[in-house]
Structures are given as structure tokens and as C-alpha cells.
Amino acid sequence: MFVLLRQLQRIRAQAGLHRTDTPGWLAIRHVDAGSCNACEHELGLLTSPWHDLQRFGLDLVASPRHAELLLITGPVTTRMVGPLLSAYEAMPEPRLVGALGDCALGCNLLGEAASMVGSVAALLPVDVQIPGCPPSPEAIATALLRALAERAR
Amino acid sequence: MTQLQTVAADAWRTQIEAAITQRGERFGGAWVTADRHWRALLVKGADARVISCQAGERVDSIVDLVPAAGWDEREAHDLHALSFDGHDQLRALIEHPTQGERWITPVRGDGVHQVAVGPIHAGVIESGHFRFHVVGERILHLDTRLFYKHRGLEQAAVGSTPQEGLRHAGRACGACAVANSLAYAHAVEDASGLWPSPELRRQRTVLLELERVYNHLNDISAICAGVGYAAGTMAFAAHKDRAQNLNARAFGHRFLFGSVAVGGAARALPAPAAAELRGGLAELRGDVLASWRELEFAGSLHARMDAVGVLPAEAALRLGTVGPAARAAGVAIDARVGERRLEYDALRPAAAPRPDGDVEARFQLRAAELEVSFELLDELLRAPLPASAATRGLRASPVGVGRVESPRGETVCIVELQAGRVGRLHLRSAAYANWPSVAHASAGNLLPDFPLINKSFELCYACCDR
Numbered sequence: 204m205f206v207l208l209r210q211l212q213r214i215r216a217q218a219g220l221h222r223t224d225t226p227g228w229l230a231i232r233h234v235d236a237g238s239c240n241a242c243e244h245e246l247g248l249l250t251s252p253w254h255d256l257q258r259f260g261l262d263l264v265a266s267p268r269h270a271e272l273l274l275i276t277g278p279v280t281t282r283m284v285g286p287l288l289s290a291y292e293a294m295p296e297p298r299l300v301g302a303l304g305d306c307a308l309g310c311n312l313l314g315e316a317a318s319m320v321g322s323v324a325a326l327l328p329v330d331v332q333i334p335g336c337p338p339s340p341e342a343i344a345t346a347l348l349r350a351l352a353e354r355a356r
Numbered sequence: 357m358t359q360l361q362t363v364a365a366d367a368w369r370t371q372i373e374a375a376i377t378q379r380g381e382r383f384g385g386a387w388v389t390a391d392r393h394w395r396a397l398l399v400k401g402a403d404a405r406v407i408s409c410q411a412g413e414r415v416d417s418i419v420d421l422v423p424a425a426g427w428d429e430r431e432a433h434d435l436h437a438l439s440f441d442g443h444d445q446l447r448a449l450i451e452h453p454t455q456g457e458r459w460i461t462p463v464r465g466d467g468v469h470q471v472a473v474g475p476i477h478a479g480v481i482e483s484g485h486f487r488f489h490v491v492g493e494r495i496l497h498l499d500t501r502l503f504y505k506h507r508g509l510e511q512a513a514v515g516s517t518p519q520e521g522l523r524h525a526g527r528a529c530g531a532c533a534v535a536n537s538l539a540y541a542h543a544v545e546d547a548s549g550l551w552p553s554p555e556l557r558r559q560r561t562v563l564l565e566l567e568r569v570y571n572h573l574n575d576i577s578a579i580c581a582g583v584g585y586a587a588g589t590m591a592f593a594a595h596k597d598r599a600q601n602l603n604a605r606a607f608g609h610r611f612l613f614g615s616v617a618v619g620g621a622a623r624a625l626p627a628p629a630a631a632e633l634r635g636g637l638a639e640l641r642g643d644v645l646a647s648w649r650e651l652e653f654a655g656s657l658h659a660r661m662d663a664v665g666v667l668p669a670e671a672a673l674r675l676g677t678v679g680p681a682a683r684a685a686g687v688a689i690d691a692r693v694g695e696r697r698l699e700y701d702a703l704r705p706a707a708a709p710r711p712d713g714d715v716e717a718r719f720q721l722r723a724a725e726l727e728v729s730f731e732l733l734d735e736l737l738r739a740p741l742p743a744s745a746a747t748r749g750l751r752a753s754p755v756g757v758g759r760v761e762s763p764r765g766e767t768v769c770i771v772e773l774q775a776g777r778v779g780r781l782h783l784r785s786a787a788y789a790n791w792p793s794v795a796h797a798s799a800g801n802l803l804p805d806f807p808l809i810n811k812s813f814e815l816c817y818a819c820c821d822r
Contacts, residue, residue: 238505238530243481252590313507
């Protein structure tokens with residue numbers, strides 16, 4: 204255990220993360236609406252020691268009822284439309300919607316038209332756009348922090 | 357070259373039975389073609405052959421002979437309207453009917469109730485639904501309802517050129533992008549009579565092992581998360597991030613997207629870059645080993661994994677389990693062994709540290725396999741990886757078959773070319789092969805242990821759903 208903790212301490216030192224004074228807090232609920240899982244891998248790394256997103260007041264929450272931002276990946280398959288809209292309905296107002304990755308933004312989609320809606324914007328108003336295939340953890344963090352700062356203004 | 361043998365539809369069962377019982381072959385997947393042939397892949401060691409029959413609308417089921425074919429038959433019914441005599445009850449797999457009796461197994465008795473989980477889960481997890489039948493906290497049976505992420509990639513690939521078709525296989529799954537792309541490339545090369553040069557074989561083997569390294573690191577982190585051992589979760593998540601940074605430095609992408617091409621190499625790795633990658637991996641290997649030693653002595657971690665989620669060898673064989681899940685149960689199936697299209701002469705497969713088929717066994721096997729992959733990469737990266745092409749000269753196969761060992765096990769890709777274009781693409785990933793094993797290993801366990809059992813298999817939803 205001590206070796207692990209020392210290793211983590213060293214990683215923190217190498218990562219050179221700084222404390223910030225970003226105002227407030229943003230609770231994020233992620234929904235996979237048909238992605239290839241690469242966006243999920245990168246989003247999951249945001250809470251790892253190299254990035255540690257929680258220090259900015261951002262966190263991934265389990266329930267849409269606790270969320271302020273719904274972060275959606277994938278081209279929205281027809282089978283995920285229902286569950287996605289239920290999650291959106293369950294959120295308190297005011298609520299934000301983020302499209303994470305090229306698929307969610309409707310770019311370079313693969314698959315048959317009958318199985319997909321095509322992009323998040325076809326279903327919900329999108330406030331935060333994060334392009335990339337997949338966007339790197341840094342790119343996701345930058346976009347989320349911008350959303351946090353804009354909301355605080 | 358892959359042999360294709362066409363048999364009469366009424367001989368289908370006897371042919372499959374003879375293959376399994378007399379010839380000692382293993383079922384490797386089945387698919388419907390555009391002209392309604394029903395085909396099955398039969399595997400023995402490094403060799404594979406295809407048998408086929410004209411099915412029309414109905415064909416005899418083989419699910420009693422080969423339980424591993426259960427999902428293939430249900431998929432053929434849902435997507436291609438093929439019916440199976442003797443497969444009772446043929447439950448919906450890819451279709452999502454509203455009537456529960458069309459997909460839920462009836463479970464009766466005192467105090468039996470259902471717990472529904474998903475498709476949206478509590479963390480950053482792919483979408484899929486689990487219907488648990490429980491008494492108290494004890495799981496009696498699990499019905500998995502996946503395919504929420506079905507994009508229709510196989511259908512969309514029909515009519516594309518062999519080069520364009522690669523995108524559909526490659527983007528089926530982010531975490532298996534190399535394995536799926538490579539299985540596709542092998543299938544197209546098999547169908548076009550191409551054979552990879554030694555340099556190309558070496559480069560592709562490097563890519564496949566790089567993918568295994570970051571995935572196994574991720575899976576060890578995920579199993580620690582399933583237990584709630586945060587120090588292990590974070591340490592291995594950080595190692596995985598580092599491994600992906602090395603991928604990006606060497607091949608331009610953290611998930612190695614675009615690094616595999618059909619008929620050749622997508623890019624070269626010159627001497628300085630190869631040396632840098634080799635050095636980075638050696639450094640990472642040392643840190644991983646130090647972290648792993650700590651995990652080995654964390655008693656509270658192991659107490660949660662011992663005898664939990666057991667998949668016995670007999671069940672693994674019957675269900676057609678592949679990859680680390682099979683090897684941790686003592687079933688030594690590894691598509692890398694004897695694979696002539698790749699450079700695995702130096703491979704010494706890891707012996708399962710404990711072939712008990714429980715979460716602990718799958719956890720320990722991953723660490724042992726990581727060492728093997730680091731060792732292989734160290735050997736393969738001694739020289740630069742020049743861009744090299746596959747050579748012509750073989751006889752083209754009527755059905756192109758690619759079999760590649762992904763981090764989760766044997767992934768099969770079938771490509772049938774028609775007039776130089778993709779007539780049929782079928783991707784049967786290791787995740788697809790192993791999902792029934794997750795349900796089997798969960799029965800009899802406590803519901804709160806399911807996330808841990810699930811993470812010990814760490815299967816993809818995306819390349820299962822396609």
C-alpha cells in the first residue's frame with residue numbers, strides 16, 4: 204500500500220497539477236448513446252491522477268437528478284433514444300447538454316441510417332461541443348472548464 | 357487459404373456433430389450470407405475451415421450440440437429472418453420486443469423477484485441492460501439484454517471497397533480497434549490471396565501487443581475499482597494513461613486508430629521512434645511491476661475475489677469462452693499460438709497462476725500476460741518497423757477469414773468479396789463470444805458482487821453490438 208501511495212504521490216508531482224480558483228461546481232451525468240467506447244475510456248481518465256478533474260469542482264455523478272450537465276457520446280442509436288430522453292427529463296432545470304466526440308456531433312458517422320438518429324443536436328439543444336475521435340482527456344477537461352466558467356459569468 | 361465446404365441443409369447437424377466430436381474442431385461463429393447460405397467457422401489450432409448450407413428460411417438448430425452457437429442463431433433470426441428448428445425457445449437477442457416473455461427466462465419459486473439494471477449505469481460505462489432474477493441478494497439467473505448500441509455497421513459495410521470496409525470494422529470498438537482492424541485486414545488478404553511480409557507481420561504484432569498492454573492495465577484498474585481498492589484503481593489508471601501516451605507518440609493515436617491498413621503498413625516506425633517506444637515501455641514495465649507487487653500483498657483485495665464468479669473449465673468449453681477468461685479457467689485457447697500471419701515465434705504464453713476460473717484467477721492471469729506482452733514488445737522493437745506491404749501469390753479464398761487474439765480473446769472477422777467489393781462483413785468479437793459466460797459465472801453469487809464479476813471479464817458492449 205505504501206509503495207502504491209508513494210507512486211501516486213510521484214505521479215502527482217510529475218503531472219504538475221495546480222490548484223485553481225474556478226468558481227462553483229458542475230455535476231456531470233454521462234450517457235453512452237452508441238459510442239465505440241473510446242470516448243468513455245478518455246472521460247474515465249479525467250478522474251485519474253494525471254488529470255484529477257475534481258480539483259476544479261467538476262465531478263461525474265450517478266443520477267441525472269443530481270446532474271447539471273448531460274454529457275452524451277455516440278451517434279444516438281434508435282434503441283438509446285428512449286433511455287437518453289428519460290435521463291434528460293429526470294434532470295432539474297436549468298440543465299446543460301454536452302455532445303462528446305465526433306459521433307455525438309454527427310461527424311463521419313458509420314452505420315445504417317435506420318439504426319441511428321445521427322447526432323445529439325437532432326434530439327436536444329446542445330450547449331457544449333467537444334470534437335475529437337476521441338477527444339483527449341485534456342481536450343475534454345478544457346471544454347468542461349470553459350463551460351463551467353461561462354456558466355459562472 | 358480457407359477451405360469452404362458446402363453441404364446439404366439436411367446434413368447440417370450431422371456435419372457439425374462430426375466436426376466437433378470426431379475431428380475435435382471448435383465452433384468459431386456462424387453467419388448468413390446475402391444469398392441466404394448459413395455458414396459456420398470450425399477451428400482447430402491455427403487452422404480454420406468454413407462449412408456452408410443453402411438455408412432458405414429454416415435450418416436445423418445446432419444449439420444442443422454446440423451451446424456456443426446460441427447467440428449466433430438468435431442473431432441470424434433477428435437480423436436475417438432465419439428460423440431454427442429445435443432451438444426452443446428462440447428468444448430475441450438484437451430485437452428489443454416489449455413483451456417480457458420474448459426475452460426474459462421464466463424463473464419461478466418462493467421469493468423470486470427481478471432486479472432491472474440499465475441500459476444507463478451509474479458510472480462512465482457503456483449502455484446495456486441486465487435483468488437479474490434473485491432471491492434476497494442471491495442471483496439465480498441473469499438475462500443480459502445488450503445491442504442498445506447496434507449501429508448496423510455490418511450492413512453499412514456492404515458494397516464498400518475492401519479499403520473503405522476497414523473503417524466499419526475498426527470503429528466497431530475503441531478499445532479493440534487494432535484487433536478488429538487486423539482481423540478484417542487478415543480476412544480481406546485471405547480473400548484476395550495476399551500474404552504479409554516479415555516486416556509487416558512484426559509491425560502488426562507490435563500494434564496488437566500495445567493494445568493488449570493498455571487494455572490489461574485498464575482491466576486491472578477496473579477490477580480494483582470493482583473491489584473498491586482506490587489506490588490500485590488510480591495507480592493502474594495512471595499506468596494505462598502512460599501506455600496510451602506511448603501509443604500516441606509512436607503511432608499518432610492513443611487508441612492506435614488508423615495504424616492498420618489492408619495489404620500493407622499504414623505507417624513506418626523509424627529507428628529513433630522504435631528505440632524511444634522500447635525505452636518508454638521498459639520504464640513503464642518497471643513501475644507496473646512495483647505496483648503489482650503491492651497488489652499481491654493487499655489481503656483485503658484478494659479476500660473479495662477468491663471463489664467469486666467462478667467459471668469452471670467444463671462450462672468454458674461448452675459456452676465457447678475465449679481469451680483470458682478461458683485461460684484463467686484452465687482452457688488454453690490463444691489465437692496467437694501458431695498464427696502464421698503474425699510474428700509470434702517468440703511467444704511463451706503465460707501459465708495461468710491459478711486456473712480456478714474465479715475473479716482472482718482472471719485478475720492474476722492479466723498481470724502474468726502483461727509481463728509476456730512487455731517481453732515480446734521488448735524483443736520486437738529491437739529494430740525499426742519499416743513500411744512494408746503484403747505480397748501476392750496465394751490462392752484467394754472464397755470466404756476470407758481473419759482470427760486475431762484481442763485483449764479479450766479470439767476475434768473472428770469474415771469478409772466475402774463480390775466483384776471486388778465487400779459482399780458480407782461479419783465481426784464476431786471476443787466480447788460477443790464471452791457475454792454468455794458472464795451470465796453463467798454470475799449465477800449463485802451475490803448481486804453486489806456482480807460489478808466485480810463483470811469487470812473481471814471486462815467485455816466491450818460496442819464490438820458485441822456493432
